[in-house]
């Protein structure tokens with residue numbers, strides 16, 4: 230490898246690991262929420278999702294305070310919905326509500342969990358581009374705060390459900406602002422040629438249709454431009470375009486449109502290298518408030534009440550996945566064509582196979598997302614090796630960490646901790662190769678408790694014995 234770099238391959242970087250995660254004095258074992266990683270795997274097995282409860286709660290509070298505080302500074306207020314698709318369990322829904330967030334759900338299943346957690350239905354926003362009639366009926370019956378309309382067909386469906394339930398339902402209309410968010414193509418959601426929302430130019434006709442139904446109360450437009458976004462320009466342009474239509478929409482409804490929902494999508498650092506680029510929530514909140522204030526002046530309207538739907542930024546960094554190393558394998562890179570400068574001049578790559586993989590973290594396979602890894606059961610005085618952490622599945626794209634550096638003596642039996650796996654990992658997990666889903670363990674003040682049960686191979690077998 231190049232001589233001038235000496236990475237600290239034992240360092241626990243709190244810009245990607247949960248705040249407060251550190252190595253204990255005894256053999257340098259990683260502690261999360263005051264609990265040793267080795268105790269966690271001994272008690273609950275491996276692999277394991279670990280969630281630092283206090284870090285999650287603190288992040289939720291910070292995001293809520295930043296977005297609300299900045300909205301208040303410019304003369305309005307904001308509701309912060311936690312986008313539960315990032316990671317939902319009964320416990321997490323309770324934490325979010327206790328920390329002053331509302332909950333965004335995107336399916337009947339997520340709705341069920343939120344209601345089971347005791348979330349006040351009025352705090353729930355219900356999303357989805359293909360909500361079934363039954364799901365809509367359940368949401369209306371439950372009295373959810375808002376349903377976000379995603380297509381023309383849904384207007385009549387929601388109206389029918391309100392008539393059947395004898396209720397009035399607050400609705401938002403999801404529109405595509407036409408903004409092309411700079412993120413992975415599969416994470417951009419407001420350009421025209423994709424499945425979410427309606428063209429902004431259709432909004433007047435749709436709002437006319439909405440207000441023709443007595444059971445529907447139109448409260449504003451919704452836009453979500455994408456996910457894992459680092460720059461605020463997309464939000465600026467979206468807010469400007471959406472608010473630009475508010476005068477016309479107010480004429481249709483006969484009253485000022487009260488709300489604007491700008492969605493979520495705030496990016497986080499998955500690796501220390503990204504830490505310098507990832508936006509700070511305080512900066513995003515200030516910029517978004519200024520953007521909406523300026524766009525409202527430009528549009529000649531009163532500032533609407535704002536709503537946001539962060540998911541990843543609330544829970545991403547507070548989650549860690551623990552794995553056990555099964556095998557290692559050295560690959561000589563010379564002559565392989567693997568000359569990626571990001572390989573840092575190494576001539577050898579160490580493949581480190583762990584006991585999970587794309588079934589517990591699909592994101593590297595889906596989006597080529599990179600992650601950061603450290604040995605959790607010990608420190609090492611060995612120099613660095615270029616590693617790729619791979620899973621146990623039958624796919625060469627079954628990668629957990631595309632590229633990182635670990636002590637060269639990483640070996641079978643070591644526990645690895647992969648950082649920032651709190652969002653869209655458990656949520657996107659699968660049973661590929663009949664691998665059971667790991668449990669989710671919450672840690673706090675030195676205590677660990679299971680908040681989502683894992684599966685066993687026997688349970689998976691039983692699902693396929695139907696006779």
Ligand SMILES: Cc1ncc(COP(=O)(O)O)c(C=O)c1O
Nearest residue numbers: 312453456493494538539540541
């Ligand atoms: C409508 C909507 N709101 C909120 C979110 C949450 O996004 P993120 O987790 O990137 O904040 C998503 C997912 O991209 C979404 O589709």
Ligand SMILES: N[C@@H](CCCC[NH3+])C(=O)O
Nearest residue numbers: 314416456457592652653
């Ligand atoms: N699942 C994606 C984000 C999609 C967000 C939901 N619209 C991810 O892991 O980054």
